[in-house]
Amino acid sequence: MTRGKRTQTAQLEIRLLREGIVESTHQAQAAICDHRGRVLSVAGDADTATFIRSALKPFQALAVITTGILERYDLTDLDLAIICSSHQGTTQQARQVFNILWRCDIDPSKLQCPTKAENNSPLQHNCSGKHAGMLAICQQRNWPMESYLEMNHPVQQLIISKIAELLAMPAAEFIGARDDCGAPTYLLQLSQMATLYAKLSSGNSLELERIVRAMTYHPEMIGGEGHFDTELMRLTAGEIVSKSGAEGVQCIGRVGEGMGLAIKIMDGAKRAKYAVAIHLLTQMGWITPSIAETLAENYMSLSNVKRLEVVGEMSI
Numbered sequence: 001m002t003r004g005k006r007t008q009t010a011q012l013e014i015r016l017l018r019e020g021i022v023e024s025t026h027q028a029q030a031a032i033c034d035h036r037g038r039v040l041s042v043a044g045d046a047d048t049a050t051f052i053r054s055a056l057k058p059f060q061a062l063a064v065i066t067t068g069i070l071e072r073y074d075l076t077d078l079d080l081a082i083i084c085s086s087h088q089g090t091t092q093q094a095r096q097v098f099n100i101l102w103r104c105d106i107d108p109s110k111l112q113c114p115t116k117a118e119n120n121s122p123l124q125h126n127c128s129g130k131h132a133g134m135l136a137i138c139q140q141r142n143w144p145m146e147s148y149l150e151m152n153h154p155v156q157q158l159i160i161s162k163i164a165e166l167l168a169m170p171a172a173e174f175i176g177a178r179d180d181c182g183a184p185t186y187l188l189q190l191s192q193m194a195t196l197y198a199k200l201s202s203g204n205s206l207e208l209e210r211i212v213r214a215m216t217y218h219p220e221m222i223g224g225e226g227h228f229d230t231e232l233m234r235l236t237a238g239e240i241v242s243k244s245g246a247e248g249v250q251c252i253g254r255v256g257e258g259m260g261l262a263i264k265i266m267d268g269a270k271r272a273k274y275a276v277a278i279h280l281l282t283q284m285g286w287i288t289p290s291i292a293e294t295l296a297e298n299y300m301s302l303s304n305v306k307r308l309e310v311v312g313e314m315s316i
Contacts, residue, residue, distance in 0.1 A: 009315040011044040012279070014265070014272040019305050026272040028248075028265050030280060030314060033194035035202040035258035037167075041284075041314035046191040050264050051177065053185050053245030054086045055193065057130050058200055058211050060183075062162045063155070064133045065207040072140055073103045080214035081221035082129035086244065088224035089124030096221060097123050100132040104139045111135070112149055113181045127181035129221075134159075134183070149182045156184055166199050167192055180246070190262045193251050197260030201241050201253025212241045212255055228274045228299060235291045240281075248273050254286050271308065274299040279310035 012028040029044025039046045061083045064070065070080065079100050087093040101108055111132065113125040122128055131148075134155050138145050143154045150156065157171070163186070164171035179185040188196075200208050215222055219233035222243070229242040232252075241253045248265025250273040261280060265272040278300060282292040300308045 008045045009042055010312060012276055012310055012312040014275050015309050015311065017307050017309060026265055026267055026269050028263060028272060028276045029190060030261065030263045030276065031190040031194045032259060032261050032284070032314065033191055033198050035195070035198040035204065037191070037195045039191050040259065041316050043312060043314050047189050048264060049187050049189050050249065051185050051247070052188050052193055053179060053247060053249050054127070055243045055245035055249050055251040056185055057084045057086070058215065058243060059163050059166070059196060060130055060159050061133055061211055062207060063137060063159045065210060066162065067137055067140060069133070069136045069140055073136065075100060075103060077210070077214040078218055078221060080211065081218035083133035084211060084215055084243070085129045085222045086126045087129065087221060088227065089119055089126065090224060093221060093224065094121065094123040094128070097128045097132050100129070100136060104136045106135050106139055106145075110145050125181065127183065130183065131181070149184070151176055151184050160186070163196070166196060190264060193262035194260040197241070197251045197253035197262065198258050199260070201255045201260065202258035203256050204258070212253070215241050215243075216255070228277070231298065232295065235294060236287060240286060244273070250274070250277050252277060252281070271299070271302070275308040275310050280314060283313060
């Protein structure tokens with residue numbers, strides 16, 4: 001991957017203020033890359049590695065697109081959106097996952113994502129769409145479903161081959177581990193995550209463009225009411241594609257521009273990554289002041305006595 005000369009600068013600091021007095025702090029690192037993998041701007045170290053977690057989902061969905069699953073089973077962009085999602089388990093979202101399985105003639109019992117204590121079915125798990133997409137590939141290819149989460153299973157090898165192709169790396173070099181849902185996730189540098197989102201949003205691939213369209217046209221499937229990804233994509237009306245990951249990961253692409261942003265909060269705090277995203281999107285001019293104000297009211301003003309502020313900027 002081609003990088004600029006400077007890949008390390010000061011980190012960003014996120015402060016929790018209680019009536020204007022600092023009570024807690026978080027540290028963040030971030031990188032912006034273009035679709036060729038060049039580091040355009042950085043805060044912290046662009047080579048910092050962390051698990052990409054659920055921000056990988058649009059690229060796991062790429063295996064669904066490229067195998068012709070959508071056409072074979074008459075699936076729509078709504079189905080593709082739920083495959084990319086970390087949804088809230090609403091009735092609408094769970095039904096969309098069920099639609100994938102029904103059209104592919106797969107029993108929901110084949111889903112191996114956990115059933116949480118507060119839920120009645122694995123269909124309600126926030127990763128069930130991703131799992132349904134993997135099972136759909138297995139059904140089409142006649143691959144075993146019982147072991148679809150194993151790292152060496154053909155469906156997982158297909159997925160990592162797609163990611164390896166995008167990053168121009170041998171698939172064998174990727175370091176994987178199980179995500180909380182049981183599926184593999186991968187250890188990537190911030191610059192690699194940003195490059196993936198730059199490629200996703202560049203418009204240079206019909207398959208990736210369809211994934212972006214599904215996510216931005218149906219943001220209610222990606223997260224749900226009040227979820228940062230959903231609200232950001234609603235407000236920007238197709239100009240931004242956004243996907244969060246656990247442990248303080250947030251990835252964003254500027255549609256049509258071929259630029260991607262990857263954020264990592266070093267202590268994993270969810271509240272801090274949203275504040276950093278708003279701060280950097282405003283700094284870069286990717287969102288308007290009015291959108292920034294709306295997002296800040298929802299994700300940076302935590303109560304009438306608590307708010308978040310971000311100190312620092314990206315450096316070229």
